Structures are given as structure tokens and as C-alpha cells.
Amino acid sequence: MKHQTAKPLSNTQRAIHELRELIFSGDLPAGSDHLESELATRLNMSRTPIREAALTLEGQGLLELRPRKGVRILPVSVEDMVEIYDVLTELESLSARRAAERNLNSIALTPLAKSIEDMENALVSGALEDWANADDLFHQELVNLAGNSRIKSIVSMMNDQVRRARSITLFMRPLPLKSNEDHRQVFEAIKSGDGERASLIHKRHRQNAKKLIVGLLEKHRLNKI
Amino acid sequence: MKHQTAKPLSNTQRAIHELRELIFSGDLPAGSDHLESELATRLNMSRTPIREAALTLEGQGLLELRPRKGVRILPVSVEDMVEIYDVLTELESLSARRAAERNLNSIALTPLAKSIEDMENALVSGALEDWANADDLFHQELVNLAGNSRIKSIVSMMNDQVRRARSITLFMRPLPLKSNEDHRQVFEAIKSGDGERASLIHKRHRQNAKKLIVGLLEKHRLNKI
DNA sequence: GCATTCATTAATGCATACGCAAATAAATGC
DNA sequence: GCATTTATTTGCGTATGCATTAATGAATGC
Numbered sequence: 001m002k003h004q005t006a007k008p009l010s011n012t013q014r015a016i017h018e019l020r021e022l023i024f025s026g027d028l029p030a031g032s033d034h035l036e037s038e039l040a041t042r043l044n045m046s047r048t049p050i051r052e053a054a055l056t057l058e059g060q061g062l063l064e065l066r067p068r069k070g071v072r073i074l075p076v077s078v079e080d081m082v083e084i085y086d087v088l089t090e091l092e093s094l095s096a097r098r099a100a101e102r103n104l105n106s107i108a109l110t111p112l113a114k115s116i117e118d119m120e121n122a123l124v125s126g127a128l129e130d131w132a133n134a135d136d137l138f139h140q141e142l143v144n145l146a147g148n149s150r151i152k153s154i155v156s157m158m159n160d161q162v163r164r165a166r167s168i169t170l171f172m173r174p175l176p177l178k179s180n181e182d183h184r185q186v187f188e189a190i191k192s193g194d195g196e197r198a199s200l201i202h203k204r205h206r207q208n209a210k211k212l213i214v215g216l217l218e219k220h221r222l223n224k225i
Numbered sequence: 226m227k228h229q230t231a232k233p234l235s236n237t238q239r240a241i242h243e244l245r246e247l248i249f250s251g252d253l254p255a256g257s258d259h260l261e262s263e264l265a266t267r268l269n270m271s272r273t274p275i276r277e278a279a280l281t282l283e284g285q286g287l288l289e290l291r292p293r294k295g296v297r298i299l300p301v302s303v304e305d306m307v308e309i310y311d312v313l314t315e316l317e318s319l320s321a322r323r324a325a326e327r328n329l330n331s332i333a334l335t336p337l338a339k340s341i342e343d344m345e346n347a348l349v350s351g352a353l354e355d356w357a358n359a360d361d362l363f364h365q366e367l368v369n370l371a372g373n374s375r376i377k378s379i380v381s382m383m384n385d386q387v388r389r390a391r392s393i394t395l396f397m398r399p400l401p402l403k404s405n406e407d408h409r410q411v412f413e414a415i416k417s418g419d420g421e422r423a424s425l426i427h428k429r430h431r432q433n434a435k436k437l438i439v440g441l442l443e444k445h446r447l448n449k450i
Numbered sequence: 451g452c453a454t455t456c457a458t459t460a461a462t463g464c465a466t467a468c469g470c471a472a473a474t475a476a477a478t479g480c
Numbered sequence: 481g482c483a484t485t486t487a488t489t490t491g492c493g494t495a496t497g498c499a500t501t502a503a504t505g506a507a508t509g510c
Contacts (some may be wrong), residue, residue, distance in 0.1 A: 010493065035461070046495045047462090052280055059284030061375075068461055068502050083373045086323075090315045098311075148308045150286075154379060235463065260491070271465045272492090293472055293491060 011045045015053035018043055023062055023073055024163055030075035030225055039071065061161050075224040076165050078217050084158045085210035089203055091155055092139060095146035097199035100190040104145060109191060112141045116183050123180060132170055138183055142202075145190070165225045169216045179205070236270045240278035243268055248287055248298055249388050255300035255450055264296065285382050300449035301390050303442050309383045310435035316380055317364060318428035320371035321411055325420035329370060334416060337366045341408050348405060357395055363408055367427075370415070390450045394441045404430070 019039070022028045040050045054071050057063050064072045076084075106113075118134035136159070143152050182205040189198035217225070244264070247253045265275045279296050282288050289297045301309075331338075343359035361384070368377050407430040414423035442448070 012493075037461075048494050048496090051277070051463095052493095055277055055280045056284060059281060067463085070461080083375045086319065086373060087316070087375050087379070090319050091312070094311065094315050148311055150308045150312050150383070154312070158375070237463075262491075273464050273466090276492095277463090292493085295491085 011049035012052045012056075015039075015043055015045065015049045016056055019053055019057060020062070020160075024160075026164065028073050030073050030164065033066075033070040033072050035070040060157050074161075076161060077224055078214055078222075081162060081165060081214055081217065082210070084162050085206065085213075088139075088155060088158055089206035089210065091151045092142060092206060093199045093203035095143045095148070095151055095155075096186055096190060096202040097146075097195040098148065099142065099145035100193050100195035100198040102145070102147070103193050104190070106191075108145070109187070112138065112145065112187060112190070115141055116180070116187055119180055119183065123175065123177070128170055131176065132166070135176075135179070142186075165213070165217070165222075168222070168225060169213055172216050172220065173212065179209070182208075236274035237277045237281075240264075240268055240270065240274045241281055244278055244282060245287070245385075249385075251389065253298050255298050255389065258291075258295040258297050260295040286386050299386075301386060302449055303439055303447075306387060306390060306439055306442065307435070309387050310431065310438075313364075313380060313383050314428055314431035314435065316376045317367060317431060318424045320368045320373070320376055320380075321415060321427040322371075322420040322424035323373065324367065324370035325415040325418050325423040327370070327372070328418050329415070331416075333370070334412070337363065337370065337412060337415070340366055341405070341412060344405055344408065348400065348402070353395055356401065357391065360401075360404070367411075390438070390442070390447075393447070393450060394438055397441050397445065398437065404434070407433075 019028070028034065036047045036050050036054070039054075040047045043050065054063065054065055058065055061074065063074055066072055115134050115138040119131050119138065122128070122131035122134055139155070139159070143155050182201060186198055186202045186205065189195075189201060217223070244253070253259065261272045261275050261279070264279075265272045268275065279288060279290055283290055286299065288299055291297055340359050340363040344356050344363065347353070347356035347359055364384070365381070368380050407426060411423055411427045411430065414420075414426060442450070
């Protein structure tokens with residue numbers, strides 16, 4: 001049997017996961033404050049694991065512990081988006097370069113190819129949510145292929161921070177046709193071992209995404225999300 | 226009066242600071258395990274603030290909480306150094322670019338200039354520790370000037386992780402004459418607003434530093450520090 | 451009416467307690 | 481002796497209680 005008997009997740013871990021879900025779903029809205037005891041009641045546990053979870057999530061930039069005010073869910077401003085996209089742009093384009101340099105065989109590249117296919121299928125059927133998920137996967141696979149665990153965790157943290165903003169703007173965007181074209185080009189560059197090209201194209205791709213999303217936020221006066 | 230009546234730092238904060246010091250000083254050596262209760266006794270407080278501090282430091286990649294084994298001080302391998310220097314290289318050279326693009330006046334550039342002077346003075350008098358401190362300051366000032374708070378905190382985290390390795394290899398290195406030349410060139414490029422040049426030179430600078438330090442670690446078989 | 455001080459409330463920071471599970475030691479069977 | 485089971489120890493996860501201190505509102509003086 002490969003399947004472990006499902007070791008029963010600690011309360012702290014549960015709190016981390018459930019709080020993340022509540023934040024991403026907007027159930028705990030950006031900018032809102034919540035007492036530790038309130039969250040404890042809500043998740044049906046004592047304050048201790050809540051505090052521990054909050055400490056962890058604070059380190060991940062999702063919330064802030066303000067003594068006597070409670071836990072504040074951090075809003076993301078346009079300036080934050082600019083900061084985050086700058087970081088993502090650099091680290092992901094380096095990842096593209098490194099991935100290309102590793103001369104990976106097509107088996108290793110399968111997940112990346114799959115994510116591109118998924119995006120294209122989603123586009124055809126107009127399933128934007130699906131497209132966004134596949135897009136996430138593409139970026140995640142890209143940094144996986146580069147094999148730098150720090151980059152992986154930084155990129156995943158930054159993605160978490162912009163998740164709400166991304167899902168809000170998702171339906172305000174034009175169909176991401178160009179985006180898919182970019183992905184395919186990055187993929188080809190990696191496959192052919194051209195690190196410089198993979199890096200350049202991906203960088204341009206991310207810079208465009210930044211412009212697009214920042215533009216949308218400003219246009220719609222969405223300063224704090 | 227500008228001076229507050231020195232609000233008495235919480236135990237958790239104290240634990241964070243003191244544990245950091247103990248780690249950097251080698252008092253808690255890389256790879257060593259320590260029970261929460263042991264650390265609590267050592268810092269003269271209960272387990273609660275120790276656990277909270279450990280959670281925070283775990284998020285910063287300095288240690289790991291392993292149930293029943295205690296808190297493990299994370300060693301840094303050569304592979305880790307490569308990962309970290311790759312991240313530092315990218316984010317700092319972007320910072321150099323952004324700093325240059327901001328057309329900062331000489332007042333804003335004073336701290337950076339000062340750090341370069343300090344390094345040169347330290348070199349003349351052969352005070353390697355002082356040189357290292359000034360070097361740290363240069364890199365820190367550089368990211369400050371770029372004005373991206375995420376980059377600032379990532380870079381500072383990564384620097385914390387390599388601090389031990391850096392101080393161990395400090396005395397094995399040749400005099401960092403070339404390094405100082407690089408710093409000055411980066412400074413000039415920033416001052417003249419040439420972002421592309423600032424970025425390129427700094428990137429080269431960091432890549433050299435990476436090669437140097439990785440080479441030293443491998444030569445001296447220092448695999449886990 | 452406004453500012454200042456005082457009293458009250460309440461949330462946190464931390465110490466402490468305890469059950470459970472993992473690790474270790476002891477004991478048993480072969 | 482060695483393997484396997486059972487007993488014991490021990491560290492952690494979590495709940496709980498309390499002192500501290502910030503925030504809020506009431507009361508006082510001007």
C-alpha cells in the first residue's frame with residue numbers, strides 16, 4: 001500500500017489552511033480586523049493554534065498582527081502590485097533561463113506542455129477560471145523546472161499575495177490570446193535550450209501582464225484590494 | 226523630547242533577537258538540535274514565546290521545527306549558497322537599475338557613497354571585519370534606494386541565511402580589491418542615471434562573488450556550514 | 451463646549467497544565 | 481543472542497487562566 005493512514009493534521013496546520021481559504025475567498029475581506037478569540041471560535045479551536053497560524057501567515061505577508069486591534073487582513077495596493085510583479089518578473093525569467101540551460105528531456109517538460117494545452121483548451125471554451133488555474137500551473141511548473149527552492153517559495157508567496165487582485169481583474173481583461181502565444185514561445189525556447197531567449201520572452205510577458213493589470217486597477221480606481 | 230521611555234520589548238521579540246544572535250555567533254551551531262524547553266530555560270522565559278519566535282525564524286529560513294527532535298538550526302550547503310546567490314544577483318541588479326532610473330540627487334546617494342568610502346578605508350587598514358560590515362551596508366543601501374519593500378526583505382532574509390558562511394570564508398578570501406572597484410562603478414552608473422549599466426555591472430559583481438565563495442567552500446570541503 | 455484625567459473594559463502576552471503520541475528502554479519469547 | 485512486544489519516559493500540541501496594558505467612555509475642571 002502506498003497510501004498512509006492519513007495522519008490527522010495538527011490544529012495549527014488546519015488553521016493555516018482554513019485561514020488562507022477564508023482570505024482568498026474574500027470571506028475575510030482585505031483590510032478587515034479579527035480578534036484572535038473570534039477566529040478561534042470560528043475555527044473551533046483555542047487561541048493558541050490560531051496565534052501560531054497567524055504568526056506564520058504574517059511571515060507570508062497575508063496578514064498583520066496588531067496588538068489590541070486583532071489580526072488585520074492585508075490589502076494589496078497598486079504599489080504593492082508593482083513591487084510584486086517586479087519580483088516575479090525577475091525571478092521567473094531567471095527560472096526560464098535556468099530551465100533552458102538544463103537541457104531537459106520531453107518527459108520532464110510534460111507538465112509544462114500540459115499546462116499550455118489546458119490554457120488553450122480553456123480559451124476555446126471560454127472558461128476563464130480554468131484558464132487562470134492553468135496559467136498558475138504554468139508559472140509554477142516553470143520555477144519547478146529551474147530547481148531553485150528559494151525562488152519557488154518566494155514566487156509562491158508573491159502569487160498568494162496577488163491572488164485576490166488577479167481573480168477580481170480576471171473578468172475585466174481581454175481574452176489572453178497573446179499570453180498563450182508567449183507561453184508557447186517560452187516553452188519552445190526552453191525545449192531548444194536557448195536560455196537567453198526564454199528569459200527575454202518571459203520577462204517581456206511578465207512586464208506586459210504587469211502593465212495590463214496595473215492599468216486595470218487604476219482605471220477602475222481599485223486602490224486597495 | 227524625542228526619546229520614548231524605551232518600551233520594554235516583548236519576550237517573543239527578545240527571543241527572536243537573541244536566538245538570531247546565538248545562531249549568527251555560532252553559539253547554536255548549524256545542524257544542532259535544541260528542545261524548546263532548553264531554549265526557554267536558556268533565555269529565561271516560558272516555552273510560549275520561544276515557540277512563537279521559532280515559528281517566525283522558521284519562516285525566515287534560519288531554523289526548522291521538527292516535532293520531538295527540537296528546533297534544528299539549518300545548515301547551509303553549497304547548493305544553498307548557489308540558490309541564494311542566484312536570488313541576490315537578480316534582485317540586487319534589478320535594484321541597481323531601478324535606483325539609477327530614479328535620478329536620485331547626491332543627498333539621497335550619500336549613504337551609498339559613505340559605505341564605499343568605509344570599505345576603501347577598511348581595505349587600507351586591513352580591517353576585514355569592517356570591510357565586510359561596510360559591504361553589507363552597501364548592498365543594503367542599494368536595495369533601499371530601489372524602493373521595493375519586498376525586495377528589501379527578501380534580500381535581507383537571504384543575507385541572514387548566508388551570514389555564517391560569509392564570515393567563515395571572509396579570511397580565506399584574497400583582498401577584495403576588485404570588489405571595491407565594482408562598487409564604485411555601480412555607484413557612478415546609478416548617479417549618472419544609467420540603469421542598464423548599473424544593473425549589468427552589479428550582476429557581474431555578484432556572479433563573481435558567487436563563484437569565489439562557492440569555489441572556496443568546495444576547495445575546503447565545507448559542505449554544511 | 452472642549453480638553454484632560456480617571457475608571458472601566460477587554461485583548462493580548464505569557465505562564466502553566468496536561469493528555470497524547472513518539473521515542474526509548476525493558477522485558478519477553480524464541 | 482536477537483527480534484519483537486510491552487512499559488516508560490519525554491517533548492509537543494493545545495487549552496486555560498491571569499496580569500498587563502491599550503483603548504474606550506465617563507467624569508471632571510476650565
